[in-house]
Amino acid sequence: MTSVKSNWNSSIKDGEYQRKESQFRNWITPDGSAGISGSGGFQAEADRYHLYVSLACPWAHRTLVFRQLKGLENLISVSVVNPDMHDIGWSFKHDAESAKLYGTTGDDLYGDEYIFEKYLAQDPHYTGVNSVPVLWDKKNKVIVNNESSEIIRMFNSAFNDITGNTLDFYPEHLRTKIEEVNELVYHKINNGVYKSGFATTQEAYDKNVKELFVALDEVEQILANNRYLTGDELTEADWRLWVTLVRFDSVYHTHFKCNLRLIEQYNNIYNFMLELYQMPNIAKTVNEAHIKRHYYASHLSFNPYGIVPITHKQDWTELHNRNKTFN
Numbered sequence: 001m002t003s004v005k006s007n008w009n010s011s012i013k014d015g016e017y018q019r020k021e022s023q024f025r026n027w028i029t030p031d032g033s034a035g036i037s038g039s040g041g042f043q044a045e046a047d048r049y050h051l052y053v054s055l056a057c058p059w060a061h062r063t064l065v066f067r068q069l070k071g072l073e074n075l076i077s078v079s080v081v082n083p084d085m086h087d088i089g090w091s092f093k094h095d096a097e098s099a100k101l102y103g104t105t106g107d108d109l110y111g112d113e114y115i116f117e118k119y120l121a122q123d124p125h126y127t128g129v130n131s132v133p134v135l136w137d138k139k140n141k142v143i144v145n146n147e148s149s150e151i152i153r154m155f156n157s158a159f160n161d162i163t164g165n166t167l168d169f170y171p172e173h174l175r176t177k178i179e180e181v182n183e184l185v186y187h188k189i190n191n192g193v194y195k196s197g198f199a200t201t202q203e204a205y206d207k208n209v210k211e212l213f214v215a216l217d218e219v220e221q222i223l224a225n226n227r228y229l230t231g232d233e234l235t236e237a238d239w240r241l242w243v244t245l246v247r248f249d250s251v252y253h254t255h256f257k258c259n260l261r262l263i264e265q266y267n268n269i270y271n272f273m274l275e276l277y278q279m280p281n282i283a284k285t286v287n288e289a290h291i292k293r294h295y296y297a298s299h300l301s302f303n304p305y306g307i308v309p310i311t312h313k314q315d316w317t318e319l320h321n322r323n324k325t326f327n
């Protein structure tokens with residue numbers, strides 16, 4: 001059928017997981033001028049752009065969160081892949097049951113079967129990673145961008161004139177601080193859980209899992225003294241951490257062997273997680289069944305029977321203590 005291979009095993013070097021660079025780096029801008037990278041021609045418009053996501057993927061999750069925060073729900077449409085990802089990557093397998101359980105939609109725009117078809121449509125010789133999220137231009141039928149850290153920055157400001165939503169999660173005066181926190185959170189936590197879980201040597205696992213928990217201790221301390229990671233304003237840095245937190249106790253702790261502690265055991269981090277979860281329209285971006293099914297049933301080399309464990313229930317709607325601590 002295809003020579004496309006989508007497998008985390010192909011990204012291992014010296015026992016350690018190496019995340020590959022995203023290749024499509026165009027920017028949507030208010031007037032269609034070129035952004036920080038890539039080419040111009042992608043003007044912010046209602047109903048022109050589309051997101052392809054998995055609800056399991058923390059990187060894709062960031063883009064869904066920003067779609068909500070910035071009031072883009074009616075402007076940017078979404079398709080959700082099937083949680084099971086095997087050799088040829090994300091599929092659009094979809095029926096009434098998967099829709100109900102995992103929120104799948106199929107490729108409701110083009111009827112493709114796999115995500116890789118989007119990439120091959122851009123370049124029949126494409127050999128990069130067939131990842132989600134994909135930000136798609138419905139007008140020109142091209143991929144705009146497949147790097148979530150950039151997609152959230154576009155969403156943060158490019159559509160402001162259309163939506164009138166001027167909330168700013170990357171404010172000028174906090175940028176240095178945000179970048180500093182992102183650096184720690186990305187390498188040691190967001191990607192740290194993957195580097196722990198995908199390690200194929202004891203050394204690589206030991207190193208990464210230790211660094212992960214040192215970083216979590218550091219974050220716990222920051223959140224003891226500050227409501228949010230960069231002070232008293234909620235920024236992209238917080239949301240970038242949060243997508244990993246909501247997957248931690250049910251997946252990373254067990255599946256990726258990040259089991260020194262649960263997030264529930266960190267007073268500040270856990271309450272911070274609850275506070276963000278309870279913000280308007282955010283809870284609906286979390287699909288626990290899709291998350292668990294993806295990780296446990298897709299990485300069969302280290303969970304060969306694809307058994308999805310029961311994980312103990314947490315009530316994320318319970319009262320958090322952040323208002324009391326910081327008023």
Ligand SMILES: N[C@@H](CCC(=O)N[C@@H](CS)C(=O)NCC(=O)O)C(=O)O
Nearest residue numbers: 006007057059130131132146147148
């Ligand atoms: N740099 C990308 C990373 C996205 C990514 O790694 N997505 C994973 C799912 S969590 C994926 O689709 N992987 C497919 C593959 O590795 O073949 C971003 O942040 O947007």
